[in-house]
Amino acid sequence: MIIDENVHLQIGSLIFDGIDQIDVTGPFEVLSRLPNSTCRLFGASMSTVCDMHGLKLTPDAILSDSPQLDVLHIPGGAGQESLMDNEEVLGWIRAQAAEAKIVFSVCTGALICGAAGLIKGRRATTIWSAIDLLPYFGAIIVNERVVRDGNWFFTAGVTAGIDGALAVAAALRGQEVAETIQLAIAYAPEPPFNSGTVETASPAVLSVAQMSVRELSASRLKTAERVAERLGIKTKS
Amino acid sequence: MIIDENVHLQIGSLIFDGIDQIDVTGPFEVLSRLPNSTCRLFGASMSTVCDMHGLKLTPDAILSDSPQLDVLHIPGGAGQESLMDNEEVLGWIRAQAAEAKIVFSVCTGALICGAAGLIKGRRATTIWSAIDLLPYFGAIIVNERVVRDGNWFFTAGVTAGIDGALAVAAALRGQEVAETIQLAIAYAPEPPFNSGTVETASPAVLSVAQMSVRELSASRLKTAERVAERLGIKTKS
Numbered sequence: 204m205i206i207d208e209n210v211h212l213q214i215g216s217l218i219f220d221g222i223d224q225i226d227v228t229g230p231f232e233v234l235s236r237l238p239n240s241t242c243r244l245f246g247a248s249m250s251t252v253c254d255m256h257g258l259k260l261t262p263d264a265i266l267s268d269s270p271q272l273d274v275l276h277i278p279g280g281a282g283q284e285s286l287m288d289n290e291e292v293l294g295w296i297r298a299q300a301a302e303a304k305i306v307f308s309v310c311t312g313a314l315i316c317g318a319a320g321l322i323k324g325r326r327a328t329t330i331w332s333a334i335d336l337l338p339y340f341g342a343i344i345v346n347e348r349v350v351r352d353g354n355w356f357f358t359a360g361v362t363a364g365i366d367g368a369l370a371v372a373a374a375l376r377g378q379e380v381a382e383t384i385q386l387a388i389a390y391a392p393e394p395p396f397n398s399g400t401v402e403t404a405s406p407a408v409l410s411v412a413q414m415s416v417r418e419l420s421a422s423r424l425k426t427a428e429r430v431a432e433r434l435g436i437k438t439k440s
Numbered sequence: 441m442i443i444d445e446n447v448h449l450q451i452g453s454l455i456f457d458g459i460d461q462i463d464v465t466g467p468f469e470v471l472s473r474l475p476n477s478t479c480r481l482f483g484a485s486m487s488t489v490c491d492m493h494g495l496k497l498t499p500d501a502i503l504s505d506s507p508q509l510d511v512l513h514i515p516g517g518a519g520q521e522s523l524m525d526n527e528e529v530l531g532w533i534r535a536q537a538a539e540a541k542i543v544f545s546v547c548t549g550a551l552i553c554g555a556a557g558l559i560k561g562r563r564a565t566t567i568w569s570a571i572d573l574l575p576y577f578g579a580i581i582v583n584e585r586v587v588r589d590g591n592w593f594f595t596a597g598v599t600a601g602i603d604g605a606l607a608v609a610a611a612l613r614g615q616e617v618a619e620t621i622q623l624a625i626a627y628a629p630e631p632p633f634n635s636g637t638v639e640t641a642s643p644a645v646l647s648v649a650q651m652s653v654r655e656l657s658a659s660r661l662k663t664a665e666r667v668a669e670r671l672g673i674k675t676k677s
Binding site (some may be wrong): 225235256263359362373398404 | 644
């Protein structure tokens with residue numbers, strides 16, 4: 204799907220209170236470097252939003268002022284829960300996704316897209332703590348860091364958005380452009396520990412991490428059950 | 441230097457116009473999850489700043505309202521150039537660094553710290569496009585992604601701040617805490633290409649990346665020469 208470099212690309216990210224900020228800022232670091240493109244943040248209002256840990260992000264425009272986006276980027280974070288029945292946001296996502304060249308979900312952005320009824324039958328992923336919920340939205344779990352299904356790209360949790368954005372960049376403008384961006388952002392990661400997945404973390408670390416999201420996970424499950432009913436999706440229970 | 445978990449940690453990042461946003465938001469993602477800590481952004485004024493590619497970051501407070509920081513975090517980006525003779529900012533960095541438990545430089549934050557006269561004799565690193573300038577500030581080049589020199593942590597460019605922040609987290613609160621953060625942010629990177637360093641990028645990619653920073657690099661060299669003279673540092677020329 205390489206897009207001619209003379210075609211200007213409109214790239215837009217949804218932001219909201221309680222977002223996990225690197226779900227947006229990681230991909231922004233990559234996608235804002237795409238030649239001949241505009242990369243902006245869109246909010247339900249022009250108010251600054253606060254991320255899960257207090258970082259302030261300011262929208263460039265409100266949802267209703269967005270052009271048709273070529274790349275629709277939906278991030279996640281704990282605040283995703285409050286959007287799951289928000290018809291203004293879900294309707295915007297549906298309308299944009301219908302014409303976008305790429306829809307790019309990071310972390311629990313997949314659940315928001317799911318609540319919009321858009322991931323039925325899709326191969327998808329999300330953060331480890333929410334991945335079991337994907338079937339409630341009709342999606343097929345793929346436990347990989349970046350999952351492509353047609354013109355949809357899904358990533359696992361949080362920092363996986365950087366890897367996913369490089370894949371999106373390559374799909375839009377070719378591998379050499381994506382590699383040049385990778386060098387510009389010096390993306391040759393060297394995590395000091397090997398604790399970034401459920402499979403590699405120590406039992407002690409996994410247990411602490413699971414405890415810290417227990418309440419959120421319970422709430423997400425209840426929401427997923429309710430949305431599944433609204434969407435008419437049957438899940439084993 | 442593990443700090444007792446009952447001791448509250450004040451963590452502060454400098455922000456400025458023309459910052460490279462992930463130099464701040466990458467470390468924020470890690471450090472804001474440290475138990476018993478406060479993580480805030482400080483600006484010369486309360487105005488929102490624009491990153492190199494237009495992302496807006498809003499300070500939590502102005503420099504003069506900052507408490508003594510336990511972690512002083514200095515990011516970089518093209519806008520670093522405009523701070524190299526800014527005595528308000530350089531003086532703040534000197535005062536904070538004198539008492540901070542850790543000074544944490546990301547990318548060309550090292551040049552700002554250098555302009556403050558703080559990296560003489562230190563083993564240091566910065567982004568590949570500026571690493572040759574470190575001797576102008578009296579530092580010793582170490583071409584590694586994360587370099588520790590006593591209570592100073594330096595990282596290579598841009599996304600290296602995430603790796604560095606995990607090292608800082610481990611130094612402050614122990615490895616298990618850092619590993620739990622790594623799992624929470626799903627940091628198990630899988631770059632789709634191997635182009636993140638000068639050594640691994642293809643000649644074509646390296647050439648494009650070098651061209652794109654040629655003007656900035658020329659300006660940084662001139663500034664480094666001027667600062668070296670001010671600091672009384674002799675460099676081979």
